[in-house]
Amino acid sequence: MLSSGINVLFEGSNMQRLLGGLLITAQIAFISIIISSLLGIVVGLMMTLKSRVLQFVFRFYLEAFRIIPILVWLFFVYFGVTNMLDIHLDGEIVAVVVFSLWGAAEMGDIVRGALESLPKHQMESGKALGLSFWQLYRFVLIPQAVRRMLPGAINLSTRMVKTTSLVVMIGVIDVVKVGQQIIERSIIDFPAASFWIYGLIFILYFIICYPLSILSKKMEMKWES
Amino acid sequence: MKGNNKVLLEIVGLRKTYGARPVLDDINLSIHKGEVVVVLGSSGCGKSTLLRCLNGLESIQGGDIKLSGKSLTDKNVNWQEVRQQIGMVFQNYDLFPHMTVMENILLGPSKVQKRAEKEVMEQASQLLDRVGLLNRKDDYPRQLSGGQKQRIAIVRALCMNPEIMLFDEVTAALDPEMVREVLDVILGLAKQGMTMVIVTHEMGFAKAVADCIVFIDAGKICEIAEPDEFFSNPKTERARQFLNIFQY
Ligand SMILES: Nc1ncnc2c1ncn2[C@@H]1O[C@H](COP(=O)(O)OP(=O)(O)OP(=O)(O)O)[C@@H](O)[C@H]1O
Ligand SMILES: [Mg+2]
Numbered sequence: 001m002l003s004s005g006i007n008v009l010f011e012g013s014n015m016q017r018l019l020g021g022l023l024i025t026a027q028i029a030f031i032s033i034i035i036s037s038l039l040g041i042v043v044g045l046m047m048t049l050k051s052r053v054l055q056f057v058f059r060f061y062l063e064a065f066r067i068i069p070i071l072v073w074l075f076f077v078y079f080g081v082t083n084m085l086d087i088h089l090d091g092e093i094v095a096v097v098v099f100s101l102w103g104a105a106e107m108g109d110i111v112r113g114a115l116e117s118l119p120k121h122q123m124e125s126g127k128a129l130g131l132s133f134w135q136l137y138r139f140v141l142i143p144q145a146v147r148r149m150l151p152g153a154i155n156l157s158t159r160m161v162k163t164t165s166l167v168v169m170i171g172v173i174d175v176v177k178v179g180q181q182i183i184e185r186s187i188i189d190f191p192a193a194s195f196w197i198y199g200l201i202f203i204l205y206f207i208i209c210y211p212l213s214i215l216s217k218k219m220e221m222k223w224e225s
Numbered sequence: 226m227k228g229n230n231k232v233l234l235e236i237v238g239l240r241k242t243y244g245a246r247p248v249l250d251d252i253n254l255s256i257h258k259g260e261v262v263v264v265l266g267s268s269g270c271g272k273s274t275l276l277r278c279l280n281g282l283e284s285i286q287g288g289d290i291k292l293s294g295k296s297l298t299d300k301n302v303n304w305q306e307v308r309q310q311i312g313m314v315f316q317n318y319d320l321f322p323h324m325t326v327m328e329n330i331l332l333g334p335s336k337v338q339k340r341a342e343k344e345v346m347e348q349a350s351q352l353l354d355r356v357g358l359l360n361r362k363d364d365y366p367r368q369l370s371g372g373q374k375q376r377i378a379i380v381r382a383l384c385m386n387p388e389i390m391l392f393d394e395v396t397a398a399l400d401p402e403m404v405r406e407v408l409d410v411i412l413g414l415a416k417q418g419m420t421m422v423i424v425t426h427e428m429g430f431a432k433a434v435a436d437c438i439v440f441i442d443a444g445k446i447c448e449i450a451e452p453d454e455f456f457s458n459p460k461t462e463r464a465r466q467f468l469n470i471f472q473y
């Protein structure tokens with residue numbers, strides 16, 4: 001009975017739709033991770049400058065994303081902010097905005113930690129060579145920090161991929177939503193549909209996230225040798 | 226002798242405080258071109274701080290430092306430019322661990338001075354050869370011993386063609402067996418006429434390399450003398466006590 005249920009995956013355009021949903025999930029996650037990484041470097045860098053005001057602002061920013069559930073952020077921007085400004089924003093755009101802001105805050109904290117963990121004399125010997133502020137970060141500090149922040153950054157990325165499943169709540173049809181739709185429609189003909197559909201989604205998430213951890217292992221090994 | 230050369234670095238009434246605590250007080254010192262000044266003094270007397278003030282790693286609270294007659298306390302002073310003329314080597318191995326030996330050496334000349342890579346590479350190879358490490362140019366710092374790292378750090382600073390070199394206890398963290406190879410390099414530089422300010426605890430080396438000994442005690446210059454005189458017949462009681470510690 002279970003084995004016959006597997007056919008639900010190949011009924012009509014089911015597989016195509018599931019992969020389409022996956023593409024949306026991957027798109028939101030991928031774009032958000034890229035933006036987060038870029039913004040995160042800027043945020044992290046600013047947090048290492050000895051400005052109390054900046055430190056306070058970024059601390060507050062980070063805590064805001066840690067304390068308030070991401071779902072509430074999604075609702076707040078999708079319904080609240082758009083309503084207030086009297087505009088309409090696509091659910092996908094809202095998702096990218098919220099995930100990017102969240103990612104930038106977390107990534108900023110990871111970058112800050114990595115920069116602060118570098119020995120102080122690295123900065124000084126760079127300065128003593130006459131490197132400018134930007135050259136110091138670009139050639140000396142950031143390349144070393146990247147190695148130290150990699151495990152944290154990859155971990156954050158997989159968390160972001162997983163959290164994209166919340167976007168159904170603001171009307172985005174992601175892979176999980178497509179799965180639900182298919183199950184609802186096929187449950188009569190295929191009583192085991194949920195097992196196979198969710199099983200596939202299970203594997204799909206694994207396929208997105210696993211390469212990330214492979215990548216981080218590879219890079220760590222390369223840098224260690 | 227070297228006193229006839231022009232003054233390269235002049236320190237006038239320099240004062241440095243951390244909070245309310247003075248660390249350097251009324252330091253006056255003229256360093257002539259080609260002169261080797263060795264700074265001695267017990268731990269915590271302010272030797273490192275003095276060197277760090279000279280290339281702007283520490284701010285100063287009073288007095289003035291002049292490099293070739295130009296004041297470094299001027300508001301418009303361009304430290305990136307000044308630091309190209311003042312090479313510094315620290316006690317800790319301060320090579321950049323993510324770069325090879327050659328990349329470490331090329332960074333300053335190519336990015337800061339915008340010199341052509343080929344020309345810098347030739348100079349770097351010559352300098353590496355002179356310190357006996359040309360065959361290690363593609364190694365990473367972690368593949369080198371402490372003494373080798375310090376010799377590379379010296380080459381890296383030299384490749385900027387500085388007017389003056391500052392050495393802050395560059396052998397203090399080294400295994401005794403490796404001290405010699407590093408000191409030999411510095412001695413070689415002295416013979417070539419490099420202007421240097423050297424902080425060290427190696428008294429034999431100080432005596433051999435110095436044109437002038439500056440003895441600092443509690444942030445003040447206590448005695449300035451020629452090495453022979455300083456080691457055989459120190460004028461101040463503090464210097465005598467300091468030298469006694471090294472006599473076993
Ligand atoms: N960042 C700092 N804040 C406060 N005090 C400091 C700081 N750096 C150094 N000092 C103090 O300034 C004094 C001089 O320090 P410095 O490192 O110049 O001594 P030193 O002569 O180089 O000693 P050593 O031979 O141990 O290297 C010391 O008493 C030290 O405690
Ligand atoms: Mg010191």
